[in-house]
Amino acid sequence: MRRLSRRALIAALPMLAGPGTARAQAAASYPAVPVTLVVPFSAGGAADIAARLLVGHVRRHLPNxxxxxxxxxxxxxxGAVGTQFVASAKPDGQTLLLARVASSxxxxxxDPRTGYAWDDFTMLGLLEETPFVLCVRADSPWDSLRDLLAVLREQPGRIRFATTGTATLLDLGVRHLFATAGLPIDAALAIPFRGGGDAVAALLDGRVQFLGxxxxxxxPPLRDGRLRGLAIGTHERLRILPAVPTAREAxxxxxxxxxxxxxVFGPAxxxxxxxxxxxxxxxxLRDDKSWQDGVRAAGGVPRLLGPEETRAYLRGQVALYRDLGRRLGLL
Structure with missing residues (x-):
């Protein structure tokens, strides 16, 4: 009988030990090869910040x-490009998605043209929520949201705001504001940018006059005084930005x-x-104070949900934005 070489014998050990042992070894070594966390938006924005904060902390909680x-x-x-890429990836755990509200x-x-459904993914968990804030430059003539809305009524379509696309939070949130205030949804001129970081830069250098x-x-520019917050979508004022009124106060x-x-999502x-x-x-991460402190320092609120809770949360989000889209005439 032909003898197995040492290399062949080592390769065969998991099979000889049985499938249970092989699975245990695979689980203990994960990730044995690099895992790519796809961010469907550009560097410097909220999605990118969340992803880099996550990989800096979560690795110590993985088996390897x-x-x-x-x-x-x-x-x-x-965000559809990166999200679709993950939806089409092999379900081997080497390609995951940093899911965000706009794309997911x-x-x-x-948008019926979207190439994936909201539930075409394995939902691994919700990480955090990020409040929506309306802001202008510190040297803006508008000291309050009421001031800005008054100008939008007097000069419809003249004031510019930054957006990251018609189906993103930056766009939909501002148009929701217009509808809530009794203004047409095109009360200001939308100027598109690739990501949230680019949109903030455009406000800082004067290419747009306000931003949600x-x-x-x-x-960062709100804390160092380069931007002024007019309203934030929270129920109480934030300790890190005590001067910014809540949505109700505004x-x-x-x-x-x-x-x-x-x-965090994986392919189906x-x-x-x-x-x-x-x-x-x-x-x-529920017991990882350094990650939670990092989320809060970046402007987020930790909200860790398991897979099934995340699916229920996302179902509710889709229902919310579908209803909002109908009310804004986007459907």
Whole structure:
């Protein structure tokens, strides 16, 4: 009988040991190859910040803490390009998605051309929510949201605001504000940018006059005084921005319905080993003070939900934006 070489014998050990042992070894070594976390928006925005914060902390909660986690930005089409890429990836746990409200809830809710459904993914967990904030430059003549709305009524279509696409939070949140205030949804001129970071930069250098965005995008210039917050979609004032009025104080309580969020998704039918590894790792963030402090410092609010809770949350988000799209005449 032909003898097996040492290399062949080592390769055969998992099979000789049985499928249970092989699965255990695979689980213990995950990730044995680099895992790519796809961000469907450009670098510097809320999605990118959330992804880089996550990979910096979650690796120590995975079975193989030395495994490589890579962030890859694939922006385009309001986040649809990167999201579709993950939807079409192999379900082997090597390609995951940093899901965001625009690409994973708003687009499937209001744009029938979207190439994926909201539930075409394995939902691993919600990470955090990000309040929506309306802001202007510090040298703006508008000291309050009421001042800005008055100008929009007097000069409809003249004032410019930054957006990241017609089906993103930056666009939909502002148009929701217009509708709530009794203005037409085209009360200001939308100027498109590739991501939230670019939109904030455009406000700072004067290419646009106001902006509604995720707090994490605008927090640094709000804190250092380059931007002025007119309203934030929270029920109480934030300790980190005590001077910014809440949506209710600014007389637009409906603005609190609009919020950003981040989650981790995999392709549909994700294999058992990565699914279990990520579910456990994300749950461990509940006791990870350094990650939670990082989320708060970036302008987010930690809200960790498990897979089934995340699916229910997303179902509710899709319903919310579908209804909002109808009310705004976008459907």
């Amino acid at each position: 803490p030395q495994g490589a986690l890579l962030v890859e930005n694939r922006p385009g089409a309001s 809830a708003i687009l499937p809710a209001i 965005t995720n707090l994490s995008d605008a927090l 007389e637009v309580p409906g603005l609190a319905d609009v919020t950003g969020w981040s989650a 039918a994700l294999e058992d080993v990565p699914m279990r590894a990520w579910t456990i790792a994300l749950a461990a």
